[in-house]
Amino acid sequence: MSESLVDISLTINETEYRVSVEPRYTLADVIRHQCGLTGTHLGCEHGVCGTCNVLVDGEPVRACLMFAIQAQGAKIRTVEGLSQGDTLHALQQAFMDHHALQCGFCTPGFLMLLTGALETNPDLTDAELRDVLSSNLCRCTGYQNIILAARAGADRMKQLTSPMPETATLRPADA
Amino acid sequence: MAKFDPDVSVIGQSVARLEDPPLVRGQGRFAADVSFPGQLHMRIVRSSMPHGRIVSIDTTATLQMPGVVAVWTVADIADIPPIGFRDTRVEQLEPYRQPVLADGVVRYVGEPVAAVFADDAYRAEDAADAVIVEFEEWPSIMTADVTAEFSPGHSTEAMVVKQGYGDIEAAFGAAYAVVELDLSVGRHSGVPLETRGAIARHDAVNDIIELHGAAKVPHRNREQLARMLDRPLSSIHLFEGHVGGGFGVRGELYPEDVLVCLASLRLGQPVKWIEDRREHLIATNHSRQQRHRIKAAVDRGGQILGLDDVFFHDQGAYVRTHGARVLEMVSGMLPGPYRIPAYRIAGHYRLTNKTPCATYRSPGRYEGTFVRERMMDAVASRLGLDRVEVRRRNLISQSEMPYERDLQALGDDVIYDSGDYAGLLDRALDRIGWPALLRQVEQRRHNGELVGLGLSMFVEKSGLGPKDGVFISVDPQGDIEVVTGGASLGQGFETVIAQICAGTLGCDYRRIRVIHGQTNRIANGIGAHATRATVMTGSATQVAAWKLRDRALDAAAELLQADRADLTIADGEVRHKNQRLSPCVALGDISAWISAHPSGTDAPGGLNAEGWFHTEHMNYPYGVHIALVKVDPSTFAVKVERYLIAYDVGRAVNPMMVEGQLVGGLAQGLGGALFEEFLYDDRGEPLSVTFADYLIPTLHEIPAVEVLLTEDAPSPKNPLGIKGAGEGGVNGAGAAIASAIDDAIQCSGAVTALPVTPARLMVLMAAAPKNPAAKDRSLSVADH
Ligand code: FES
Ligand code: FES
Numbered sequence: 001m002s003e004s005l006v007d008i009s010l011t012i013n014e015t016e017y018r019v020s021v022e023p024r025y026t027l028a029d030v031i032r033h034q035c036g037l038t039g040t041h042l043g044c045e046h047g048v049c050g051t052c053n054v055l056v057d058g059e060p061v062r063a064c065l066m067f068a069i070q071a072q073g074a075k076i077r078t079v080e081g082l083s084q085g086d087t088l089h090a091l092q093q094a095f096m097d098h099h100a101l102q103c104g105f106c107t108p109g110f111l112m113l114l115t116g117a118l119e120t121n122p123d124l125t126d127a128e129l130r131d132v133l134s135s136n137l138c139r140c141t142g143y144q145n146i147i148l149a150a151r152a153g154a155d156r157m158k159q160l161t162s163p164m165p166e167t168a169t170l171r172p173a174d175a
Numbered sequence: 176m177a178k179f180d181p182d183v184s185v186i187g188q189s190v191a192r193l194e195d196p197p198l199v200r201g202q203g204r205f206a207a208d209v210s211f212p213g214q215l216h217m218r219i220v221r222s223s224m225p226h227g228r229i230v231s232i233d234t235t236a237t238l239q240m241p242g243v244v245a246v247w248t249v250a251d252i253a254d255i256p257p258i259g260f261r262d263t264r265v266e267q268l269e270p271y272r273q274p275v276l277a278d279g280v281v282r283y284v285g286e287p288v289a290a291v292f293a294d295d296a297y298r299a300e301d302a303a304d305a306v307i308v309e310f311e312e313w314p315s316i317m318t319a320d321v322t323a324e325f326s327p328g329h330s331t332e333a334m335v336v337k338q339g340y341g342d343i344e345a346a347f348g349a350a351y352a353v354v355e356l357d358l359s360v361g362r363h364s365g366v367p368l369e370t371r372g373a374i375a376r377h378d379a380v381n382d383i384i385e386l387h388g389a390a391k392v393p394h395r396n397r398e399q400l401a402r403m404l405d406r407p408l409s410s411i412h413l414f415e416g417h418v419g420g421g422f423g424v425r426g427e428l429y430p431e432d433v434l435v436c437l438a439s440l441r442l443g444q445p446v447k448w449i450e451d452r453r454e455h456l457i458a459t460n461h462s463r464q465q466r467h468r469i470k471a472a473v474d475r476g477g478q479i480l481g482l483d484d485v486f487f488h489d490q491g492a493y494v495r496t497h498g499a500r501v502l503e504m505v506s507g508m509l510p511g512p513y514r515i516p517a518y519r520i521a522g523h524y525r526l527t528n529k530t531p532c533a534t535y536r537s538p539g540r541y542e543g544t545f546v547r548e549r550m551m552d553a554v555a556s557r558l559g560l561d562r563v564e565v566r567r568r569n570l571i572s573q574s575e576m577p578y579e580r581d582l583q584a585l586g587d588d589v590i591y592d593s594g595d596y597a598g599l600l601d602r603a604l605d606r607i608g609w610p611a612l613l614r615q616v617e618q619r620r621h622n623g624e625l626v627g628l629g630l631s632m633f634v635e636k637s638g639l640g641p642k643d644g645v646f647i648s649v650d651p652q653g654d655i656e657v658v659t660g661g662a663s664l665g666q667g668f669e670t671v672i673a674q675i676c677a678g679t680l681g682c683d684y685r686r687i688r689v690i691h692g693q694t695n696r697i698a699n700g701i702g703a704h705a706t707r708a709t710v711m712t713g714s715a716t717q718v719a720a721w722k723l724r725d726r727a728l729d730a731a732a733e734l735l736q737a738d739r740a741d742l743t744i745a746d747g748e749v750r751h752k753n754q755r756l757s758p759c760v761a762l763g764d765i766s767a768w769i770s771a772h773p774s775g776t777d778a779p780g781g782l783n784a785e786g787w788f789h790t791e792h793m794n795y796p797y798g799v800h801i802a803l804v805k806v807d808p809s810t811f812a813v814k815v816e817r818y819l820i821a822y823d824v825g826r827a828v829n830p831m832m833v834e835g836q837l838v839g840g841l842a843q844g845l846g847g848a849l850f851e852e853f854l855y856d857d858r859g860e861p862l863s864v865t866f867a868d869y870l871i872p873t874l875h876e877i878p879a880v881e882v883l884l885t886e887d888a889p890s891p892k893n894p895l896g897i898k899g900a901g902e903g904g905v906n907g908a909g910a911a912i913a914s915a916i917d918d919a920i921q922c923s924g925a926v927t928a929l930p931v932t933p934a935r936l937m938v939l940m941a942a943a944p945k946n947p948a949a950k951d952r953s954l955s956v957a958d959h
Contacts, residue, residue, distance in 0.1 A: 079200065103666075148176075
């Protein structure tokens, strides 16, 4: 059915990818196979598990439920875009520190889910965090350490983005 | 939380995992991430019929579809035998093996009937949909309560597994009371988040088939594949990448593994197959489903005199790679931590028209513990005794260790190596504050809440032998490579092995690379199953590291012109023990020096050593689970409010990871106790084919789990004293939850089947007598 191929361009982690897709190709498949970003995983392909979560214009999205052509013009972010070179994202570090992964298959999905949720609302309470996290599945950890990591990562993200504390802010004397 | 103190031995520390950095960055290499240029995609056409004859398979339309290269049915692979048993050949079971593609008859919905190969995964799926299979429907058998004909001359009862000891008739003759129960465990399974995948390519230059996406037992599967494809062993290699959870089901040899290997050879192109979730739920091994009819003979004080169990194992459509192992484990391990002077068990191994079964985490023990612990509760209830007290009276005491049962499990005599069961029970009750909790529960009940406490005790097993070997080498830069025949299913194998190697040798665990699951790197290996990796591969690592340490010290003594006895190894350097400033030499330099100055005794290639560990018997960790649950009388949902796992691992190499294993296992155990079940309609159509039907617990269903990890009974069977931790979180969960629900609804013996779904609980509660005097509804009791 190659006659139905459509040329599209996707912006993923600030890089532009020009790909030819059939309209039925899911965003997840195109990200994985045509853009080569295999950190986005597929655990169910029916929207339940969340291993395929990516951010589309800042919102966590199940990439298995979206067609690639629908994502044209949007800013897509995947797990590969989280770290800044050698510096891991606060959530990545927190997941390692708190042993929030075993097999790691679910991890990219949880990281993107949390990134989206916390960038939208940095002040999520524990109960709200639990609610957010319950939309993804993990079969290995029993979730306990994922909650701890999410809390620690959220706190660290806030620290990193909050303005310098008062004492460190030197204001020039009124002049 | 992970932390590392370089001043104390790394063995026993909760250090951060070596596995994590690529995984959090999205750089993992799971099966679906493996691709080769020019690869074909395979799609399996599966039976839509639970039981029937294949009248015809029409592939004409399919072959004309774009991108399609080939379509295979059984006729195309007539030379390939059915999939055999991994360990022992059991002649009696051979007629029940699964053919790679259905051979004229289909026996479950999901059975592979044809394989389509195309240049693209979407096209392969389209093409598979166009294959037309015509069936003649036969009646299907959907329960193990009955038997029928499997094939001419063979009953659906493939065998009966029997074990026992003691004078069972005398025990029942002397009983003060006999308690009988009829108990069932539902059909659940591992259901890892990563589905299966297999990618094969044929290296024509060397005539080697490479199978990627392997897991669990790569070396054993290699042997099997070589036999099935009738090729020399050296012409097949298996490669394990990241594995998204194993839990027993992943990494067994399945029809699809055989097909991709064969297709890569015959079609001359790499072939990739990735299972989708529906396929996973109907094609990958199921597990657990059993019905037990058990009787206990007890004396007036609640001592069990004899246990007599007949059980029916619903195997599904074929006997897969495990043969009868689950039944052997049920029968060999069911007595658990209790003395039980006389015992008789008969397991009826019966085929039905469902997905075939094999092992799932704590195979045979989750089931057996549910049955045995239900019985302990029933005995207590019958005699009006306290649940804890009845257990205590029957426990094997520490002074009786090692305790030999006249039973076998996994072909090994069951000899409990060490354990203080009563001690762990006390510590568990103490930790959770049992007396206070009983009072709280009483108070809340008084206020109208349906809350209850449950407990279970169990013995696990780990460290299945007979042997495992590793090869350690130091490169000139001082990095260390440990080549193992082990396998990693995401449980932190690399970190554990690196910790043992580093702690024994005296170096930083982060400079160690652990190789696993690559058959081209080491000739032998028995992979990761039966909670054996830490014990067997870990012990072999220790043996090799000791040897390597010796060699390094010998060489350094010569290099430094020092007395060997004055030298030690720390931070990857050989140093003088006392004089801090004296010259030292790095392990990497020693390795380079040995390479340049080989002596007759050194293996080639610098500083290296091979180590083997042998063991005759398994070891037996043990645990206690305690659950506090609350039943919602309007929705019939069960909320687990508190949960304690007390578990003795002998010695924990990395306590953080052991706890992780226990909590993760518990989540699966709770799933099986409350939510997870593969259901079928009467005709044999599977009803649990998505994550919306097969309900894996989410974070909302898992309580904050308390873990009491003890190291009171190190195993005498290996120098580190370790016992495995992979299965202790799941084992007792079904039993503890059942006990707690009984307590919550104040009806002893109410729960006779798992999972206790809201629908089941509604029925139970409707039938439960409000009158506490008539508590023993489900127990049929006969006094003697
Ligand atoms: S793969 Fe997209 S939600 Fe499961
Ligand atoms: S770590 Fe394996 S699924 Fe979450």
